[in-house]
Amino acid sequence: MIKLHDTGVFLANGAPDSAASLSPEEGRQKTMAWSILQAHNTSGNPEHLQIRFDAMVSHDITYVGIIQQARASGMKEFPIPYALTNCHNSLCAVGGTINEDDHVFGLSAAKKYGGIYVPANQSVIHSYAREQMAGCGKMILGSDSHTRYGALGTMAVGEGGPELAKQLLKNTWDIPYPKVVLVYLTGTPKRGVGPHDVAIALVKATFASGFVNNCVLEFAGPGIAALPMDFRNGIDVMTTETTCLSSIWETDSETERFLKTHQRLEDFRELHPDEGAYYDKYIEIDLSRIEPMIALPFHPSNAWTIREFLENATDILAAVDADAKQRFPKATPHLFGKVHDGGVWADQGVIAGCAGGLFDNIDEAATILRGGSCGNGYFSLDVYPTSVPVSLELTKIGATAALLESGALIKPSFCGPCFGAGDVPANNGLSLRHTTRNFPNREGSKPAEGQFAGVCLMDARSIAATALHGGKITAATDINYEPVHHEYHFDKGVYDRRLYNGFGKPAPDTELILGPNITDWPKMEPLAENLLVELAAVLRDDVTTTDELIPSGETSSYRSNPLRLAEFTLSRREPAYVGRAKAAAMLEAERLAGKAPEALTAILNRVGDGPELLNTTQFGSCVFANKPGDGSAREQAASCQKVLGGFANICYNFATKRYRSNCINWGILPFTLDEGAPFPYEAGDFVFVPDIRGAVDAGVEDIPAKVIRKDGNVDDILLHIQGLTEDEKEILLDGCLMNYYARRA
Template sequence: MIQCFDKGVFLENGQLTETAPVPAARARENTMAWQILQAHNVSGDPERLQVRFDAMVSHDITYVGIIQQARASGMKEFPLPYALTNCHNSLCAVGGTINEDDHMFGLSAAKKYGGIYVPANQSVIHSYAREELAGCGKMILGSDSHTRYGALGTMAVGEGGPELAKQLLKNTWDVPMPKVVLVYLTGTPKKGVGPHDVAIALVKATFETGFVNNCVLEFCGPGIRDLPIDYRNGIDVMTTETTCLSSIWETDQVTEGFFRTHGRPEDYKPLHPGEVAWYDKYITIELDKVGPMIALPFHPSNAYTIKEFLANAEEILKGVEADARRRFPKANPHLTDKIHDGGVWADQGVIAGCAGGLFDNIAEAADILRGKFTGSGAFSFDVYPTSVPVSLELMKLGATADLLESGAIIKPSFCGPCFGAGDVPANNGLSLRHTTRNFPNREGSKPGEGQFAGVCLMDARSIAATAANGGRITPATDLDYTPVHHEYHFDDTVYKNRVYYGFGKADPSVELQMGPNITDWPKMYALSENLLVELAAVIHDPVTTTDELIPSGETSSYRSNPLRLAEFTLSRRVPEYVDRSKAVARQETARREGTLSEHLRQVLSQVGDADRLAESTQFGSCVFANKPGDGSAREQAASCQKVLGGFANICYQFATKRYRSNCINWGILPFTLDEGTPFDYESGDCVFVPHIRQAVEQGREDIPAKVICRDGSVHDLLLHIKGLTADEKEIILDGCLMNYYAARNKE
């Protein structure tokens, strides 16, 4: 079905071969990824990219902070098309207007700086980017990890907010030329097998080993030909879950049809690898052998075929329960209760967002449910079309009526079910979702308070089949139905009437509309000569997600208020973290004011003269995790640590480039350890890093440190900071990206 080959391969005239008449070094320049990246590279060095993007997108959890950073650093207008969508904080806070204050800030910023403002519930971020911004050969940067438009010939990257602020300040996205991995598609999917099935199978094959980590996936092969554009988009958006950097697909008449339908035929051009192209690795996908898939909690890679899951449901669900008890001691999971009456029963089905809410997914779900009923039991079925134009077309062809008659509820364009702000299941509920993630707490439950729910990812087709059986989990391939192909017609009338198109029309006289929950960043300090950090959280899970570092869901209301939001840091994984970090920060404040706490004096005395060291040693908190930063691009996973006085992460490996960049941009030192180095230290132990400022200035990558344990023992520890660019060094030395820009604006 899917095979991964950890070796280079040539693609010669569309065929895989291990030998070719062109050297690999030259043939690598014939990949689509190379051609697009180099066309946007302004460094002059093809191996050290400095990229300027064609457009940017942000949603209402991130754009306030990005604009605040950029304007504090001297921005006067948006230098490129920048769309501000309102699809995450679309629900007003109960009893107040906190979220709507963010929206009014966004509209005023679009007018002041020349941006594009998409009002709430008009479109989810990635749908709008596909419909209005993507183009063959273009590059788009987004402050959301699922910024992926490769199926439309657009290389797109999801990053933390500071990277977007850099673009607004006419600076560049800096990265080494990534490896390019060929994804070679053959065959045609079976009826009932949808894009999420292919995507989940791909994530299962690649995630755990990190096979494509920080690589570009390049999709080629004869299997593309018969895939509709929504099918391609549905696979492509999930490539984020493989931890790849970006993606790009061959384009054809199907791609051309998309741009023609959306009134932008000029944005199409054929994209193919050169006659002979070379790839660092390759993956083969036989589409005809992919079956309906289900991804069990707590990751899209924890996947099985639905048939395999149903045959082994008790064993598999017991494993999920055991994992849940380990993660959430206060929770009492009972998912094996879902096995009864000859099947496994779900409580909820949801089709939503940039992956699920696509026109073809919903239209085929309607074909499956036409004339059937979801039942009057506990099972509920909610459908969120990805944009108002998609909703309009579904209404016109009658799919919306068919779904409503079946018992489904049609909801507005909103990303909530994907990050825990909508359709939160009941305690011990089992939810089936065609959304992008099923990380811990991603559905919005609060296991720290004893409430637990599980989310399984499935394709819209099998979710509809399950709904047709009243909640009994059913692969769509088991149902006899006739999918009807519907030609999509894009009507942009509502966009013309509701979207504010301000690019190129900046009006400096417009005042930013600031709500009481929109606040500036607290003062941050430059890196001192030495660094002492106290471990405020020690996490030995294989991977720590950004959702665990800063939870989504109800915390979203405070995304524009750094101090309020920081109170939620690690709240669902290490609830003690915030109080521990605050205690450290109070001691650092006192040190700056000339008073040395007894605790700090005692720790410093273990490595030298405490009074002398106190003059040149910053004291902050630190997070240790084996592999932190998988998942969302949200910069708050790092900035909240910094707001609380965090100065370092220590890990064996960063899960994603974007989280490591977030740490650097917020002045958090990205320390790594050699694999195999034991780290059996506990919260409250401290790590002293002498001469850290000098080490960063000189680009030293091996950094000796001392661990001072609470029992008074001292141990040597070798830390690393690898591959910092010149700008990244300066950002860390200055304390954060905002300080970096502020210092240069004074020069």
């Protein structure tokens, strides 16, 4: 089905080949990734990229903070097309007016700075970007981790907000040239297999080992030709869950048809690797052997074929329950109770967002359900078309009617079911979702408070097959139906009549409309000579997601108020963290005010002259996690720590480049440990890093430090900060990206 090859390979005569007449160095320049990256590279050095993007996209969890950062740093107008979509905090039931206040701010910013404003429920962020912004050979930056438009020939990257603020200030996205991995597709998917099945199988094969971590995936091979564009987009958007950096696909007549349909034929050109292209690794996917898949809580990589799952459901769900009990002691999970009456029974189906709500997915789901029924039991099916144009076309062809007649509900374009802000199931509910993630809380439950629910990811086709059986989990390949292909027709007039497109037409005299919840960032101090941090949270999980660092769902309503949002930091994973971090920040405030907190002096006495060190030692909090930062790109996972006085993360490695960048941009030192080095310390222990400012300034990567245990013992420890760029050094020294820009101004 999927084979991983951890060796370099050339592409010769359209197929992987271990031998070629070119050297690997020459072959790297033959890839699609090379040509696109270098076309956007301003550094003059092909190995050290400084990228300027063609366009940017943000949604309403992120754009307020980005614009606030950029305008505080001197931005006068948007220098490139920048779309502000309103697809995450579209519900206004939480926090009173604050969600809509942010939407009003977004429209006023689009008018003032010359942006594109997509009102709530018109389109999800990635649908709009595909329909109106992506093009062959372009690069797009988005403040959402699923910014992936590779199937349209666009290299797209999801990053934290500060990286978008840099682009608004005409600066660059800086990275070393990444490894490029060939994904070679052959075969044709069988009836009933959809894009999520391929994507989940790919994530299962690659995630745990980090096989493609921070690499570019380059899709090629004869299997592409058999895939409709929605199928390609559905696979591509899920590459984020492999932890790759970006993606790019060969383009062809199908790509051309998509762009022509969306009235942007000028954005098409064929893209193919040149003969002899070299890749650092490669993956083979035989599409004909892919089976319907199901990803169990709590990660898209915890995946099985539906057949395997149904054969072993009691044991598999019991293992999920055991995992949940360990993570959430207050919860009483009982998912293995879903096994009864000759099957496994789900409580809910959801088809939504940038992965599930695509035209072909919903059209085929409607075909499966046409004339049938979702039943009148506990199971429900909710369908969210990804944009109003998609919803309109589904209505015209009768798919919407077929779904409504079956008992499904059609809902507006909204990303909520993907991050826990919509369709929250009942306690101990099992939800099947064609969305991107099934991390804890992504279904909206609060297991730390005793609530619990689980999400399984499945393709829309198998969700529809399950709905047809009243919630009994069923693979779409196990039912008889004949897919009917409908040509998609895009009505651009829907957008022309409702969206605001002001790119290139800024109106500087426009007043920003600031609701009472939209506040400025608190003052942040530059890095001091020495650093003392208290371990405010020690997380031993294999991977810590950004959803655990700052929960999604209703907490995101406060994203425009840094102080209020910070109160939720780690609240569903380590509830004591906020109190510890705030207590440390209070001591630092006393120190900055010229007082001499006895508690700090006593700690510093363990490593030197306490009173003397107190004058030159910054004090704050720190998070230790084995591998933090998998998941969302939103910067709040780092900024909330900084707002609470956080100055460092310590880990063995960072799950994603984007989370590490978020830490750096908010002045949080990204310390790593040697793999396998012991870290037996607990919350309440302290880490003292002498001459940290000098080390960062000089680019020292191996940094001796001391751990001061609660019992008074002191241990030596070796920390690392590897591969900082010159700009990243200055950002850390200045205390955060905003300070860096303010100093330069």
